[in-house]
Amino acid sequence: MFKKKQQKVKRFGWPTVIISGLICLLLGAGGVYYFMDQRLEAAEATSRSLGKIGTVYSALYQNYYRKVNREKLVNGALNGMVDALGDPFSEYMSKSETESLNNTISSSFTGIGAEVQKSGSQIKIISPIDGTPAKKAGLRANDIIEKINGKKINGYSLSKAVGLIRGKKGTKVTLTIKRGNETFTKTLVRDTIPVKTVSGHLVKNQPTIGYVKVSTFSENTAKEFKAELKKLQKKGAKSFIIDMRDNPGGLMDQALKMSSIFVKNGKILLQVKQRTGAAQVYKAGPKFDDGYKITGKTVVLINSGSASAAEIFSAALNQSAGAKLIGTKSYGKGTVQNTLPFSDKTELKMTIAKWLTPDGDWINHKGLQPTIKADYPKYAYQTAIDTKKTYQNGQVSKQIKKIQTLLQALGYQPGDVNGYYSDQTTAAVKKFQQDNQLTVSGKADAKTVNTLETKIAAKLSQNDPAYQRAIEAVK
Incomplete structure (x- = not known):
């Protein structure tokens, strides 16, 4: 505790006190007038703008050469104002x-x-x-x-x-x-679309490692997340892999409740900065986690589909709990939205603030960089094959090269991966069709291509480099 030192009081005569009081009163009054002038100017500017909008509305409704729908005009004006912001989230x-x-x-x-x-x-x-x-x-x-x-x-x-x-x-x-x-x-x-947003299991052959996948941040996500963690702990999990890949985000309060579980009380989870004033700082504590904590080693999986609340969670664990981020760079959405409801059940959704990581970084359009970079093989990122056409022997195209790439990845032998539908490619397609109970024609029709892409997706789910690196990191 600090105690102020006592100081000797200097006394002034009445004339000095009266003059000083008048000066203060005049300065104070000037400040009030200045503030009121600002408010009046803002109100007048708003009135002029609304008056112009009203004039345009009346002119169009009454004088346009065809009958105009009132609601359409109003919605057009409202949408136009929001579009003028150039903000995709408002x-x-x-x-x-x-x-x-x-x-x-x-x-x-x-x-x-x-x-x-x-x-x-x-x-x-x-x-x-x-x-x-x-x-x-x-x-x-x-x-x-x-x-x-x-x-x-x-x-x-x-x-x-x-x-x-x-x-x-x-x-x-x-x-x-x-x-x-x-x-x-x-x-x-x-x-x-799955109502349950959280799933998990013990890692195969690693009975002390729990894996938890979060698909989005909805109203019950934090509750589901805590329940899944506790269930895995009862089964023997002591360390965790939290998968935030392809999680588009959602509710901020859910991200705070979930990240606080892994962060020591008092450490920063998130900062929210509005247009004016200091940033509002959110810190880990019972307010968010109800006293439930996990102290075992934890890593977080991220990729380019990890956005918004998924990035809030990932940044909090990385910067305030030392958890490694494994995967690829995240999406980079660093803004906060809120809704303004109207009596007719419409709403205005608008960006009200930007959020910063515990270290004060604004990741908007930049994303979070992984501590350990781990990614799928290149063929996982080739564009989907156009299924409007059927591909066959003798043809040449970029789409055929994609088919050859996927066949090769699945262990078939399509010959040179060059886009030419050769005899060897035809034989590989026939073998693939036979193995998957499809009509054996040697032609890559829509059904064959769709099955090929499904098989590749299954292969990728079983051969996940980021997941394997995560297991190594927490072992």
């Missing part, structure tokens, strides 16, 4: 779009299982969720959706695009995807 949402967002947060919806965002005038995939149609179809982070069911969506709002992608379970949606310089089409069957 949007005005209709009633159906608001319902769609709420379903996503509560993790109970049907669709293809891909988190998307607006990127300029395009719709871009942030991450496909594990076990969903999007993941099974080979969609990846940064894929651009050019068409939905053959219709170009350039310039569409994010919510409008999502509304077209989602639909009843069992129905089909065809997406035209641009990846790099290539374009291909995939038809997906909509399904129920």
Whole structure:
């Protein structure tokens, strides 16, 4: 405890006190007038802007040569204001779009299982969720959706695009995807996106290592996460591999509750910086973890599909608990959004702040770098094969080269991987078709190509370099 030293008080005469008081009063009054002037100027500027918007609205509604829908004009104005921000994560949402967002947060919806965002005038995939149609179809982070069911969506709002992608379970949606310089089409069957966001198991032949996969951050994710950790501990787990790959993020509070489990009380989990004022600092403690802690060695798997809350969790464990990040660079979403609901059940979703890692880094568009880089083989990242065509002997194309690459990866012998459909490639396709109970034609039709890609996905899940490096790191 510090105690202030007592100082001798200097006394002033009444004239000095009166003059000083008047000066202070005048200075204070000037400050109030200045502050009020600022507020009045801001109010007048807002009034002028709204007046102009009202004038344009009235002119269009009353004088446009065709009848205009009121709601369409209002929504156009609202969407226009939000679009002017140039922020892919801010949007005005209709009633159906608001319902769609709420379903996503509560993790109970049907669709293809891909988190998307607006990127300029395009719709871009942030991450496909594990076990969903999007993941099974080979969609990846940064894929651009050019068409939905053959219709170009350039310039569409994010919510409008999502509304077209989602639909009843069992129905089909065809997406035209641009990846790099290539374009291909995939038809997906909509399904129920997993309500359970956390799964886990003990690592094979490593009974003291627990593996936990988190697919997204929804309302019950922290609760599921803690339950899974406790279950694995009862089975003997002492160290953990937390898989945040292809996790598009979600609710910030869930990330705080989960990361606090691995971080010592009082250490920083996250900093949130709004437009003005100091950053709000969130620290580990019972407020988030209810006193439940894990002190055993832990590593986190990340990749280009790890975004938002997944990055908050990963950065907290890396910078405040010394956990290694294994995999590839994360997505890089460093902003925080909130919603403003309206009585008509529409909402304004807007970016209200940027978030910083415990060390004060803003990773927006930069992502988190892995401590240990580990990745799948190159063939895992080649673009999907266009299934609109059937490929056969004598043809030459880039698509055939992809087929040869996958055949070779699966142990078949397609000959030179050069894009020419040779006799040897035909023989390899026939062998593959025979092994997988397909019609043996030697031609790579849609069914053959889809089966080929499915087999590759299964091979990759069994041969996961990042997962193997994680096991080595915690042993």
